[in-house]
Amino acid sequence: MTTAPGGPAPRRVTIKDVAARAGVSIGAVSLAANNRPGVSDTTRARILAAAADLGWQPSQAAKALSGTGGRTDTIGLVIARPARQLGLEPFYMEFISGIESILEEQSCSLLLHLVRDTEREIDIQREWWQSRRISGSILVDLQDDDPRIPALERIGLPAVAVxxxxxxxxxxxxWTDDAAAIEEAVRYLAALGHRRICRVGGNPHLGHTAIRTAALEATTRELGLDDARSVPTDYSGEQGARATRTLLASPNPPTAIIYDNDIMAVAGLSVAAEMGLSVPADLSLIAWDDSQLCQLTHPTLSAMSHDVFGFGAEAARRLFAVIDRATPASGPAPRPVLVPRGSSARAASTGRADAPP
Structure with missing residues (x-):
């Protein structure tokens, strides 16, 4: 319906209007719109035609409250990162893209929220689920004794944990096998003659950070290398640079550094140049995730490479299986594998600093 300029705004078409046009009850319109049994095919077709004529569609909230026991068209994702940092983080951009690829197949959307702490996330997830805004959630950045797990189990939230x-x-x-990936990186560097191998890590409270730290310490100990040191950060380039300076200014600086993401490795490469060190002649660097950033630097960055897009897609597939009551089993994603490039080479004390054949 249109109005003359300056006239009253057109009235919103409601379910009552559709019922009146089709000559049925409001309940019949709800059944037809939500594809529920209880109306004949002829009546359903008449209702849907009336809705199309009037330009009416049921709201997502109305669908969720229809009592069908089915799913809404939205899943949730809460990430504890500052908005500006998330925009610079290649991992989450690829991970979310993978989720979105499955949502497109399912004609669903993603409800994304950024928070500072897990307590706030619990409140948000509880509100989303109890108000039926989402069908389920993907939980990321798990911690040891994570308070989200029992809290969200209690409310019956369908979820998949990454x-x-x-x-x-x-x-x-x-999940990805972070311990095996760290072991591969350390053994590679040890084979190149590196004995002082350190790491610029992430939040020490996160489960995968603790797994990587333990694997680094165990592998260097097994190989008889110098004690490894891990410096925690918030994954930002600024803290990655600061951690690199701290390591390189220590009395026994490392000859190789492993980073927990790509953006910190890029920052570390800049710090090495700032301190007059040549990469890889004086210092070898290994990034993590292997985004396009790793091939845009000079030298290009060696990296622990994995399919982050596929990781996100797999998390979404498993969530839809949970929502559809298929109870999927837990399972690993393909683990990261080492891709040697120009930033890693033989330790200077072992001879010529060039990449292995």
Whole structure:
């Protein structure tokens, strides 16, 4: 319906208007719109035609409150990161893109919220679920004794946890084998003659950070290397640069550094140049995730590479299986594998600083 300029705004078409046009009850319109049994095919077609004529569609909230026991068209994702930092973080951009690829197949959307702490996330997830704004959520950045797990189990939230099963409680999980990836990186660097291997890590409270730290310490100890040091950060380039300076200014600076993401490795490369060190002649660097950033630097960055897009897609697939009551088992995603490039080479004390054949 249109109005003359300056006239009253057009009235919103309601379910009552559709019922009147089709000559049925409001309940019949709700059944037809939500594809529920209880109306004949002829009546359903008449109702849908009336809705199309009037330009009416049921709201997502109305669908969720229809009592069908089915799912809404939205899933949730809460991430504890500052908005500006998230925009610079290649991992989450790729991970969310993978989720979105599955949502597109399912004709669903993503409700994303950024928070500062897990207590706030619990409040948000509880509100989303109890108001039926979402069908389920993907939980990320799991911690040891994560308070989200029991809190969200209690309210019956359908969810998939991105993290090792020992962190996920009763939720099905999908994870990468970070311990095996760290071991591969350390053994590679040790084979190049590096004995002082350090790491610029992430938040020490996160489960995958603790797994990587333990694997670094265990592997260097097994190989008889110098004690490894991990410096915690918030994953930002600024803290990655600060941690690199701290390590390189220490009495026994490392000859190789492993980073917990790509953006910190790029920052570390700049710090090495700032301090007059040549990469890889004086210092070898290994990034983590292997986004396009790793191939845009000079030298290009060696990296622990994995399919982050596929990781996000797999988390979304498992969540839809949970929502559809298929109870999927937990399972690992393909683990990161080492991709050597120009930033890693033989330790200077072992001979010529060039990449291995």
């Amino acid at each position: 993290g090792h099963p020992h962190l996920a409680g009763t939720f099905p999980s999908v």
